Amino acid sequence: xxxxxxxxxxxxxxxxxxxxxxxxxxxxxxxxxxxxxxxxxxxxxxxxxxxxxxxxxxxxxxxxxxxxxxxxxxxxxxxxxxxxxxxxxxxxxxxxxxxxxxxxxxxxxxxxxxxxxxxxxxxxxxxxxxxxxxxxxxxxxxxxxxxxxxxxxxxxxxxxxxxxxxxxxxxxxxxxxxxxxxxxxxxxxxxxxxxxxxxxxxxxxxxxxxxxxxxxxxxxxxxxxxxxxxxxxxxxxxxxxxxxxxxxxxxxxxxxxxxxxxxxxxxxxxxxxxxxxxxxxxxxxxxxxxxxxxxxxxxxxxxxxxxxxxxxxxxxxxxxxxxxxxxxxxxxxxxxxxxxxxxxxxxxxxxxxxxxxxxxxxxxxxxxxxxxxxxxxxxxxxxxxxxxxxxxxxxxxxxxxxxxx
Numbered sequence: 001x002x003x004x005x006x007x008x009x010x011x012x013x014x015x016x017x018x019x020x021x022x023x024x025x026x027x028x029x030x031x032x033x034x035x036x037x038x039x040x041x042x043x044x045x046x047x048x049x050x051x052x053x054x055x056x057x058x059x060x061x062x063x064x065x066x067x068x069x070x071x072x073x074x075x076x077x078x079x080x081x082x083x084x085x086x087x088x089x090x091x092x093x094x095x096x097x098x099x100x101x102x103x104x105x106x107x108x109x110x111x112x113x114x115x116x117x118x119x120x121x122x123x124x125x126x127x128x129x130x131x132x133x134x135x136x137x138x139x140x141x142x143x144x145x146x147x148x149x150x151x152x153x154x155x156x157x158x159x160x161x162x163x164x165x166x167x168x169x170x171x172x173x174x175x176x177x178x179x180x181x182x183x184x185x186x187x188x189x190x191x192x193x194x195x196x197x198x199x200x201x202x203x204x205x206x207x208x209x210x211x212x213x214x215x216x217x218x219x220x221x222x223x224x225x226x227x228x229x230x231x232x233x234x235x236x237x238x239x240x241x242x243x244x245x246x247x248x249x250x251x252x253x254x255x256x257x258x259x260x261x262x263x264x265x266x267x268x269x270x271x272x273x274x275x276x277x278x279x280x281x282x283x284x285x286x287x288x289x290x291x292x293x294x295x296x297x298x299x300x301x302x303x304x305x306x307x308x309x310x311x312x313x314x315x316x317x318x319x320x321x322x323x324x325x326x327x328x329x330x331x332x333x334x335x336x337x338x339x340x341x342x343x344x345x346x347x348x349x350x351x352x353x354x355x356x357x358x359x360x361x362x363x364x365x366x367x368x369x370x371x372x373x374x375x376x377x378x379x380x381x382x383x384x385x386x387x388x389x390x391x392x393x394x395x396x397x398x399x400x401x402x403x404x405x
Contacts, residue, residue, distance in 0.1 A: 051094045052087075052348060054079070054336060055114035055123035057107055057135065060099035063226040063253045066281050067127050067328045071149070072097050073319055074332030075124060080318075082336065088343045093336075096120070100131050102226070107131035108138055115142035121348045124335040126150060127328070129197040136163045143350040145342075145357070147335040149328065151275075152201040156375040162354050164376040166331050168298065168383065170198070173274040174205040176296055176383050177247065181272055182213045186245040190219035190238040190269070192231075192258060193249035199225070202249035202274065218243050223254060231261045239267055248273040256285035263289040270294070275383075280324045283391060290388045298367050299330040300384050302392070311366050334365040 056075050058068035072095075079093045087093060098114075100107040107126055114123045115138060122145045126132035132150030136158040139146045147164045148155070151173065155165050181189065189210055193199035199222070207217050219241035221234045235258070238246060246262075246269050248255045255277045262269065271293045278297030283290050300308065301324050311333075315325040338357065346352040358376060362369040368381050 051092050051119060052343070053094050053096050053117060053120040054339060055110070055117070055120050056095055056097045056125045056332070057100050057110045057114070057123060057131065058097070058125040058127050059102045060097065062101050064102050064127060064251060066279070067251070068099070068125075070326050070328035071125050071127065071332040073315065073323070074325065074329035074334075075336050076332075077315065077318060077329075078333045078336035078340070082340045088340060088348070093340065095336075100126070100128075102128050102131065104128070104130045104134035108134045111135035111138040111144070111146075112142075115139070115144045120144070121343065121350075122146060122339045122353070124148070124332065124339070129155065129201065132165075133158055133197060136160070139163050145339070145350050145353045147339065147357075149331050150198070152197045153205070154197070154201075156377055159376040162350060164357055164372055164378070166335055166378045168275065168380060169377055170201040170205050173296065173383075174202060174209050177272055177274055178206055178209040178213055178215075180294065180296070180385065181210065181245060181247070182215060184245075184270070186270075186272075187215050188218045188242055188244045189215055190221075190241055190243035190246045191217060191249060192221050192223065192234060192238070192246060194225040194251070194254060195222040196225055198276070199249045206247055206249070223250070225250065225254065228254065229257065231258050232265070235262055235265055235267065238269070239265070243269060245269055246271045248277065251276045252279050252282035252285060256282055256290070259286050259293060260289040275327050278386070279326045281326070283388065288391065290391070293388045295386050295388075296383045297327045297386070298380050298383060299325070299327045300386065301326060303384075307366055307368075330366045334363075334367065334370075337365065338363050 056072060058071045059065055060068040076095050079095045083092045098110040100110055111123065114120045124147045126135050126148040129150035129152035132148040132155055133152065136155070140160045140162050143162055145162050147166050149167045150165065151167045151170045153170055156169065159165060191203050191207060193203040203220060207220065210217060219238050221237060223231070223234065248258060248271055255273060259271055273293065273295050275297040278295045280301055301312065312325055315329060316323060341363065342353045342356040346356050358372055360371060362371045370378050370380055373379050
């Protein structure tokens, strides 16, 4: 082998050694990069699994703040209970509360925030029908599974895939209330309603049903939620109309003012209302003027059943003896518990959650057994009739809730 050949071989050997070293370095670097990426991915998943957020949109200020308080108390009670039992397959829940001030634009903004928030797996609340209707397009566009409390009939169509409703619809409530008024022989009815989607929806439906039942609507007057304080002119119109009864389509704040001012004017017309006045706060605000008012709802504060007694006792233990769980406390609690059941069963994928809620035969709740129908409206077994006697809501009867679908 000559010098030239040896030199060539040496050069080739050196090149091979350099390539081997380079390849080894590259291989090591690639392996480390993959390992680092896998580690980062694992860390990210672990961080993402630290907590699941349920967003609560509700009025925490303004005239409907007491309903927001109820929703938040009931929801937090459920979150604590779920976490005490291991959370969602080991992941704890967190409740994030946002105040929509009963403003539909604010509710839409909040829904957008919830939809964009990392780990926010669902939302609940949207107490006002107008807030619910404002938020639902955003909810469906972003696949944010949501259980809302609005009652306006338009919510049924707006629910689409990811929206659900936990409050009896205006149609269900109106059918029930109209039947009650007809049973009591009321033939000339005055309707006083707040100028919101909720109030106008109830006014339209109950007017139609009462007319079909042979009753006459002799007076129908709107007022502005949170602004109308003096009802003298409206009540004078009611008095002059020859009405034999009043149906109140609004919340307890204005309802209490109406019954108090009616009494001060020497009027004694019997008043009927729906679940929005099915509240202890109405009794406190109206005082002795509430005597004889008839209301209906799905959760009776003084219900002697074991489920409600235990629920009330725990509620008072958490929030004080002066607090009583009302309908919307039940809504907050039941919303979280149904969502938790869905997540524990199928995980947090929104399509799987929505399918679970929509297809489950029944959920055991503080209201009894319930289920969501084809338009994602919650179907209750019954509504309860109460009449105010001696400053307390006294149970009259339970009646099957009309299926209006």
